[in-house]
Amino acid sequence: MTVAAPPLTRVPNFINGRWQDSTASDWQDVANPATGEVFARVPLSDSVEVGKAIDAAAAAYPMWRRTPPEDRIQPLFKLKALLEDHQEELARFITQENGKTLSEAKAELRRAIENVEVACGIPMMMQGYNLEDVARGIDESMIRQPLGVVAAITPFNFPGMIPFWFLPYAIACGNTFILKPSERVPLTMRRAFELLEQTGLPKGVVNLVNGGKAAVDSLIDHPKVRAISFVGSTPVAKYIYARAGANGKRAQCQGGAKNHVIVLPDADMKMAAQIISDSAFGCAGQRCLAISVAVTVGDAQKVFRDSITEAAASLRVGNGLDEGIQMGPVITRQSKARVESLIGEGEKQEIFGPVLSLVHANSLHDALAFLERSAYGNQASLFTSSGAAARRFRYEAPAGNIGINIGVAAPMAYFPFSGWKDSFFGVQHGQGRDAVEFYTEKKVVVERWAAEHSRKF
Ligand code: NAD
Numbered sequence: 001m002t003v004a005a006p007p008l009t010r011v012p013n014f015i016n017g018r019w020q021d022s023t024a025s026d027w028q029d030v031a032n033p034a035t036g037e038v039f040a041r042v043p044l045s046d047s048v049e050v051g052k053a054i055d056a057a058a059a060a061y062p063m064w065r066r067t068p069p070e071d072r073i074q075p076l077f078k079l080k081a082l083l084e085d086h087q088e089e090l091a092r093f094i095t096q097e098n099g100k101t102l103s104e105a106k107a108e109l110r111r112a113i114e115n116v117e118v119a120c121g122i123p124m125m126m127q128g129y130n131l132e133d134v135a136r137g138i139d140e141s142m143i144r145q146p147l148g149v150v151a152a153i154t155p156f157n158f159p160g161m162i163p164f165w166f167l168p169y170a171i172a173c174g175n176t177f178i179l180k181p182s183e184r185v186p187l188t189m190r191r192a193f194e195l196l197e198q199t200g201l202p203k204g205v206v207n208l209v210n211g212g213k214a215a216v217d218s219l220i221d222h223p224k225v226r227a228i229s230f231v232g233s234t235p236v237a238k239y240i241y242a243r244a245g246a247n248g249k250r251a252q253c254q255g256g257a258k259n260h261v262i263v264l265p266d267a268d269m270k271m272a273a274q275i276i277s278d279s280a281f282g283c284a285g286q287r288c289l290a291i292s293v294a295v296t297v298g299d300a301q302k303v304f305r306d307s308i309t310e311a312a313a314s315l316r317v318g319n320g321l322d323e324g325i326q327m328g329p330v331i332t333r334q335s336k337a338r339v340e341s342l343i344g345e346g347e348k349q350e351i352f353g354p355v356l357s358l359v360h361a362n363s364l365h366d367a368l369a370f371l372e373r374s375a376y377g378n379q380a381s382l383f384t385s386s387g388a389a390a391r392r393f394r395y396e397a398p399a400g401n402i403g404i405n406i407g408v409a410a411p412m413a414y415f416p417f418s419g420w421k422d423s424f425f426g427v428q429h430g431q432g433r434d435a436v437e438f439y440t441e442k443k444v445v446v447e448r449w450a451a452e453h454s455r456k457f
Pocket of ligand 1: 153154155156157158180181182183211212213216217231232233234236237239254255256257287288352378417419423
């Protein structure tokens, strides 16, 4: 007896508080990277659908910005509780569509929840400042106001976390929001938006549009969209930053990476190898903070090479849903073939897979000079037991996120996710206070009320 295959999920858009089947003519398969099984179809929405989401967000904005901050954060408290309650289920969506292990999926959801928690502090974080008597009887103050409609475009590698670097801050600040998640992993956010729907947010405050380049271009070009947050590869980050700038929008664009670790001979070599192995091979090397080049200094070379080889060989690779698996597959068969073909050129390329290049330097000075030559600056790490070396590294390393005896220096939600060079285009980063700066504009008010102090004309 043949059993009929279950129907493929058609991923809908969420516009103006309603789930809508897309009218797109182009659809793309969504496959489980561990099995190759296609289990959903995602629409590549066009400018008309994106326009509807923008109109919905624009219509919701006047009411939402007038909602007191204290009331704006109440749905976020509910969202936190819902994300906690549905963590296991969301993690399964992440593993199913991205391939990473279930424990890695849960870990990324923790950071998502943490960002929701931090954004609940908006009544404090959004405050301005003031000074009385800047001249006799004249007071001056700075207030922060939301921008209006803002949008975020996110990548495949953290389907549950990266949208939450933006969404909670954007709406807590009084903006209305449109998310365009990666078309390769649309189901985690589909489920997250079902949870958002239960929080009591008014219609149009958050919208979800699935799609690819055409949807992105429509967001960037639409005059009602005031700001764009982007995370993805460097060429696309550069393109979006330039196009948003040409359209007069503010943009924060996080790009790709090639992260280095320097291992000094005085490091605890066993610990270093374990931690660096986790950084290089965790999430199948598809973390933007994954270490991809280890620079050993002096005598560290041989012992580190042996330890890291042993750590890498001991990893259990397989389907991320299976118990005891430490590394899942990369996102697609094509990515695997690409990673394999790039291994030979690894020193120059951004491989974005579970590959660690080993390089040797004679001194910390030479190792730092090597890092200086990299086009990227997302993260740099040092393993050492010397405070002086650590201090020098922290001071001189050319990257925005620094790890000292840390393999993945991922900033907590109340610190900015920094990034330098070709890993970031913009001024304000994601998360924490930077997010509040990004999603608000400053207004300065100078006031004269005290008649007795008025100038005589
Ligand atoms: P990607 O650049 O291919 O896609 C990211 C987003 O941009 C997706 O939503 C996609 O639909 C859209 N997009 C793709 N091509 C486009 C185009 N030509 N025009 C307009 N939009 C386009 O990135 P990815 O493969 O999904 O993600 C992996 C990359 O993201 C890696 O390079 C990784 O280093 C980087 N990343 C960086 C950070 C960071 O913090 N700097 C974090 C996570 C991932």
